Amino acid sequence: MFAIDHIPVDPPLVLAPMAGVTDRDFRLIVRRMGGVGVVTMEFISSKGLMRGDPQILQRLTFSEEERPLSIQIYGSDGPTMAEAAREVERRGADICDINMGCPSNKVLKGCAGAALMGDLKVAEEIIAAVRQAISIPLTVKFRLGLDDRRQNYLELGRICEANGVAAVALHPRTARQKFTGSAAWRHIAALKDALSIPVMGNGDVGTPEDAARMIRETGCDAVMIGRGATRNPWIFCQIAAHLSNGDMPQPTWEDRRDLILDHFHTIIAREEPKFARFKLQTFTGLYSKGLPDSLKLRRQIHSLQEPEQFIEAIERFFDKLIPRQAA
Numbered sequence: 044m045f046a047i048d049h050i051p052v053d054p055p056l057v058l059a060p061m062a063g064v065t066d067r068d069f070r071l072i073v074r075r076m077g078g079v080g081v082v083t084m085e086f087i088s089s090k091g092l093m094r095g096d097p098q099i100l101q102r103l104t105f106s107e108e109e110r111p112l113s114i115q116i117y118g119s120d121g122p123t124m125a126e127a128a129r130e131v132e133r134r135g136a137d138i139c140d141i142n143m144g145c146p147s148n149k150v151l152k153g154c155a156g157a158a159l160m161g162d163l164k165v166a167e168e169i170i171a172a173v174r175q176a177i178s179i180p181l182t183v184k185f186r187l188g189l190d191d192r193r194q195n196y197l198e199l200g201r202i203c204e205a206n207g208v209a210a211v212a213l214h215p216r217t218a219r220q221k222f223t224g225s226a227a228w229r230h231i232a233a234l235k236d237a238l239s240i241p242v243m244g245n246g247d248v249g250t251p252e253d254a255a256r257m258i259r260e261t262g263c264d265a266v267m268i269g270r271g272a273t274r275n276p277w278i279f280c281q282i283a284a285h286l287s288n289g290d291m292p293q294p295t296w297e298d299r300r301d302l303i304l305d306h307f308h309t310i311i312a313r314e315e316p317k318f319a320r321f322k323l324q325t326f327t328g329l330y331s332k333g334l335p336d337s338l339k340l341r342r343q344i345h346s347l348q349e350p351e352q353f354i355e356a357i358e359r360f361f362d363k364l365i366p367r368q369a370a
């Protein structure tokens with residue numbers, strides 16, 4: 044069985060960190076479906092955490108049901124990252140993850156995320172400082188490098204290994220690529236060959252067959268999934284069934300509608316109106332991506348204001364799909 048240090052990851056399937064997405068509600072949805080070995084929180088700014096930013100502290104809450112849970116932090120200097128990691132451990136995370144792959148301009152400008160792949164000396168200082176600060180397993184998630192000419196993921200992987208990192212995750216695109224092109228899985232295989240610590244493969248897994256192929260082609264120890272889980276929150280249990288030679292029935296349109304409506308009612312009941320609207324907009328977009336005739340729904344998103352309008356829009360959208368399924 045795959046484990047990150049002493050933390051069992053069974054099945055070897057990991058919910059990738061996604062800012063604005065892998066909040067407590069979404070992690071619980073995925074966890075309750077089953078089939079996921081570890082869930083990861085949205086990334087947490089080490090500086091924000093140490094400042095005691097109330098929004099960040101709020102984001103750091105989780106429930107026992109989510110375990111094992113990994114909390115990802117980002118930042119640009121060893122001492123602050125070490126302090127933040129200590130806080131993450133104090134709050135009870137099972138695993139602490141360092142983000143060295145975020146390509147967003149805001150994070151890059153702060154010399155964090157993927158920017159650290161441009162300065163492996165600082166990257167190593169951060170990894171060493173965090174490793175020393177905590178006793179829970181440490182993982183690092185990164186990309187191929189800053190751009191095609193500077194692909195130094197093997198070097199960073201070796202630095203991780205030499206500094207006591209328990210496992211690494213590779214999303215094989217460069218920072219410059221952001222989400223364009225396709226994830227070049229051959230680099231996951233190359234990293235696996237180069238290291239003796241476990242490697243989690245990530246990028247463009249959208250079906251159980253993709254996951255099985257990633258394991259076969261790269262030899263990765265676990266598969267990490269991001270966007271595939273928002274398009275299809277059932278993906279982990281489907282993959283788990285597929286890997287153990289079973290198959291799971293596809294969720295019906297009713298199943299999807301009920302999942303979305305349950306999630307939306309939870310958001311509406313708990314969040315203050317402005318934040319609730321932001322979450323409803325985000326998840327309407329994510330959940331509908333790839334569904335038939337969903338473009339119109341996504342175009343509507345910004346004109347929807349009141350919670351009830353989101354509920355109605357979802358109900359109307361599925362009312363059109365459900366008869367098709369029965370036909």
Ligand SMILES: Cc1cc2nc3c(=O)[nH]c(=O)nc-3n(C[C@H](O)[C@H](O)[C@H](O)COP(=O)(O)O)c2cc1C
Binds near residue numbers: 115245
């Ligand atoms: C909306 C969104 C937010 C993301 N936020 C983070 C993040 O906070 N930390 C991180 O390491 N990666 C983040 N990622 C990248 C994912 O973890 C993952 O590496 C990437 O989406 C590729 O995997 P996928 O093809 O399975 O989605 C984010 C991706 C998306 C789409």
